Amino acid sequence: MMSNKEIAAFFKELADLLEIKGDNPFRIRAYRNAARTIETSGYDFVKLVREGYDLSRLPDIGERIAKKIAEIVTTGHLQKLDDLRKEFPPGILDLLKIEGIGPKRAKILYEKLGIGSLDDLKKAAKEHRIRELAGFDEKLEEKILKGVVLYKKEGKRFLFAEAEPYARKLEEYLREEPSIGQITVAGSFRRRKETVGDLDVVITSADPLRAMDHFSSYDAVKEIVSKGDTRSTVILKNNLQIDLRCVSEQSYGAALHYFTGSKPHNIAVRKMAMAKGWKVNEYGVFDEGMQRLAGRTEEEIYRLFGMAYIEPELREDRGELQAAAEGKLPKLLRLEDLKGDLHLYSSYGSGKETPEALVRQAQSLGYDYLAITDRADHLTSAHGREKAPLDAYLKELERLQKASSDFLLLKGIEVAILEDGSLELTEEQLAPFDLVVASLEEPFDLSQKDQTKRVLKALSSPSVTILAHPMGRIIGGRNRISIDLQRIFETAATRGVWLEIDARPDRLDLDDVHARMAKEAGATLVVSSLAESAEAMKQIRYGINQARRGWLEKANVANTFTRSAIKKLLSKNRRKREK
């Protein structure tokens, strides 16, 4: 089964190779635009092809590309790409990933020196053969060599949560310079993407040169990549790249908009401007006579196009512009909307703290309820203790509930979904619990059909309240499993099973796209911390980020409901599943 991402990869590779070849740049762009549509439109292209849908009705996909998509889906190949690949060594595209090498230089490196891989490149740079080439010099050769070495060890993106403290510290540092006015970390960081490649910072300053000097003398800087009057790039000691852009107050909104992206969102806005004969750049929106129409604030820019303000988390060109024009933007979930946390661990299982400490933390966070959900295997086997703590766990939770007025403590448990789809514990064993989290564990490598069947069977249990991390992925670690999530979501919606977005920074499962898919399938979601300590309960904000990127509103998320509403809903859903 081919994913949209895989289909899009055909066109990206086609574009890259044609660019090295020196083909018509507009055809190359057309392939890239099509790849973007395939990745971001939200349709399942395999399904569209199978159902005979006319793909050329989609933006940036014409008759010829539609035919190519059909070829890819039905044969798994694209003849044009196969032919093109034969003209180059397989490693040539790796050259493009090196800082300072684009298609033109890659072509020269290949044609003049026969360089077709990063290893070739490194060797040639070390032997000083690159500096001899026309258009290259000693400096560029050094830069390339450094790029190759660097690429091998990192080339990775940072988790949002990893980048966050660096962003905050940098903001603090920039604030020390008196000429600097506004400071915003824009880019994918501001869009709260689960990973960020670099930090794009936009500032205003009465004295840009001084601001740039201040920036480049930040003590966490390892290397200054470039430094100009209005723009500078540095690399921090932890290899995080920072791009700083300085603009005037009257351009601040336009620059913020431009550097917040996403790229597809910006391109879509520019196309809207073009249709009106206007121009959008990082300084503002201008009419034909270069008269400034907007730019001081982002609100002003969106208003000019007849749209409501679009929250950064939504700016992915996934329908937000149309929704904004029609006044149909979601009112996004906020951290303050949460009234409880429904998935976390205490010292009876893998957590560090007692249930009591977790309840205290919940109360201090302003929550009205909490479900402690230690894992079944920790509760039902001795694990080096004298005996299994299940009874003691239940008793303690009951005692705590009695002792806590104005607070609801749900007796929860997390059970693994076994390979055949049955649960780790029997229905009888699960009976005393108010809330049961079913979590997908190994094996992760089942076929899509078997994996889907497995989870559907788990959802047929009347006890299951929440389905946790159904994508089974670890960001930067393990790919998502193969499973028909659309079907899972529809079933969960019918059976009153909640779907989880967890807040572990390297999981955030469901992700943004699938959270939205779940919402559209009519399912209710929950945002959970999966905390193993009282402090970690605060990490739930990362889950909120993901939920917002998934267009979720308060009404879509169960743990925003009041104490009495959630209690009622739990028993109503249970009755629904027992039918």
Add this chain to the structure above:
DNA sequence: GCCGTTTTCGGCCCGACTGTTTTCAGTCG
């Protein structure tokens, strides 16, 4: 190769930085 509320031809997002063959191509975001 796509697209069209002046167009089926002739456009296609736009600007900064680097290095320098001191005017612009190449790269990047």
